[in-house]
Amino acid sequence: MADIRSTYSEQLDFFGPQGPRRLAETFGTPLYVYNESVLRSRCRELKGLSAHPGFGVNYSVKANANPALLRIIKDEGLVVDAMSPGELHLDLACGFGPEQILYISNNNSREEMQGAVDRGVLLSVDSLAQLDTYGAVNPGGSVMVRLNPGIGAGHDSKVVTAGSETKFGISPEAIDDVLALLQRHGLTLAGVNQHIGSLFMESESYVEAVQVLLDIVRGLPPDRFATLRVIDFGGGFGIPYKKYEGEARLDMADLGRKLHERITAWSAATGYGGRFLVEPGRYVVAECGILLGRVQAVKSNGSTRYVGTDIGFNVLARPVLYDSFHDIEIYAGSSAPRETIPQTVVGNICESGDILARDRLLPAIVQGDVLGVLDAGAYGFSMASNYNQRLLPAEVLVGLDGAPRIVRRRQTIQDMLACCETV
Ligand code: LLP
Numbered sequence: 090m091a092d093i094r095s096t097y098s099e100q101l102d103f104f105g106p107q108g109p110r111r112l113a114e115t116f117g118t119p120l121y122v123y124n125e126s127v128l129r130s131r132c133r134e135l136k137g138l139s140a141h142p143g144f145g146v147n148y149s150v151k152a153n154a155n156p157a158l159l160r161i162i163k164d165e166g167l168v169v170d171a172m173s174p175g176e177l178h179l180d181l182a183c184g185f186g187p188e189q190i191l192y193i194s195n196n197n198s199r200e201e202m203q204g205a206v207d208r209g210v211l212l213s214v215d216s217l218a219q220l221d222t223y224g225a226v227n228p229g230g231s232v233m234v235r236l237n238p239g240i241g242a243g244h245d246s247k248v249v250t251a252g253s254e255t256k257f258g259i260s261p262e263a264i265d266d267v268l269a270l271l272q273r274h275g276l277t278l279a280g281v282n283q284h285i286g287s288l289f290m291e292s293e294s295y296v297e298a299v300q301v302l303l304d305i306v307r308g309l310p311p312d313r314f315a316t317l318r319v320i321d322f323g324g325g326f327g328i329p330y331k332k333y334e335g336e337a338r339l340d341m342a343d344l345g346r347k348l349h350e351r352i353t354a355w356s357a358a359t360g361y362g363g364r365f366l367v368e369p370g371r372y373v374v375a376e377c378g379i380l381l382g383r384v385q386a387v388k389s390n391g392s393t394r395y396v397g398t399d400i401g402f403n404v405l406a407r408p409v410l411y412d413s414f415h416d417i418e419i420y421a422g423s424s425a426p427r428e429t430i431p432q433t434v435v436g437n438i439c440e441s442g443d444i445l446a447r448d449r450l451l452p453a454i455v456q457g458d459v460l461g462v463l464d465a466g467a468y469g470f471s472m473a474s475n476y477n478q479r480l481l482p483a484e485v486l487v488g489l490d491g492a493p494r495i496v497r498r499r500q501t502i503q504d505m506l507a508c509c510e511t512v
Pocket residue numbers: 149151152193248250283284286287288323324325326368369370371372407411467468
């Protein structure tokens with residue numbers, strides 16, 4: 090049934106035959122709903138970026154670590170990264186073999202490094218100090234090194250991860266020090282990686298950084314070049330969050346063409362026969378997720394109309410953390426027209442900053458409406474918290490047959506308190 094503002098999800102048949110209101114009733118809100126068909130199509134699009142035999146897609150699990158999604162992603166032939174013992178555990182539990190996992194983290198303890206080594210997983214270090222520590226943990230072993238290509242990109246300074254204003258990576262000027270440490274610990278250089286930042290909508294910086302990394306690698310001493318089997322260019326592929334304004338997509342065909350040309354020419358020129366990886370998180374999962382919430386109260390303070398929901402920043406942190414825009418759909422159960430007016434959509438957390446959308450022009454939202462926050466599959470649940478002792482939401486997957494199933498039940502008070510002294 091046509092609703093107040095729902096054409097985007099309806100076109101995709103995102104929620105299946107039950108529709109968003111039934112799902113909200115059945116499973117409660119706030120509720121993350123994922124669509125399997127959207128997830129699979131994003132995986133395929135990424136895999137199609139290059140037909141080079143060494144090309145692969147390394148899904149960055151931090152964006153969404155739900156095991157049901159990880160299993161679909163595995164089924165689509167992607168490999169995964171891990172950035173913590175928890176992610177490593179999940180990757181292995183979901184069936185990825187050690188050779189399908191890269192441990193790409195930073196500022197790790199010896200124990201954490203040892204955990205990856207014990208499981209046969211290749212680890213990337215991102216400082217000389219960590220390379221030295223790794224050499225002590227796994228002398229004579231293999232390692233990857235994260236370089237900082239000097240080019241950064243991203244939607245917010247908090248997520249730009251290359252260039253001089255970031256903690257990440259080793260500067261190419263320090264290559265001689267890297268080589269000396271490899272030598273000292275008898276380490277094999279198995280790979281190099283980089284990640285310039287999160288969410289670019291134009292391919293230029295990424296492609297430029299690809300070339301910078303390839304140039305650096307080409308300059309390695311031949312004996313070090315010879316052992317390389319992974320070159321990982323990082324993620325950051327953006328998605329259009331302004332769905333209802335028709336924001337343009339990142340031109341993946343163009344990006345793929347440029348990437349393919351470069352890696353093909355470079356392998357032909359250098360004789361490199363290893364893997365080339367891209368490492369997207371958001372692009373894989375963002376659009377397969379819509380967060381459902383319920384409108385509990387509407388009121389006006391001064392000239393502002395506040396729409397009060399159960400979608401606090403404990404459930405979706407991105408708008409508060411980065412001022413991120415997420416489009417909002419309105420499911421009222423009827424399509425009776427409503428006036429479009431500016432509204433500020435807020436959550437149920439005890440902070441004035443708990444704002445999901447500020448002064449957003451939307452059809453008038455009323456108590457009892459169900460809202461859908463679009464593009465919530467990436468960095469949504471994975472960044473949710475128990476702030477204000479609110480419970481983590483449930484997650485539901487709408488399968489290819491349109492049937493929904495719970496893939497993470499809602500947290501209970503007992504779950505939340507499981508680590509405390511008895512209360
Ligand atoms: N590889 C590394 C080493 C990373 O640090 C990241 C993201 C990725 C890959 C994947 O980046 P993506 O393709 O998802 O942009 N919480 C922020 C994004 C933080 C990204 C952190 N690192 C957000 O909600 O926008």
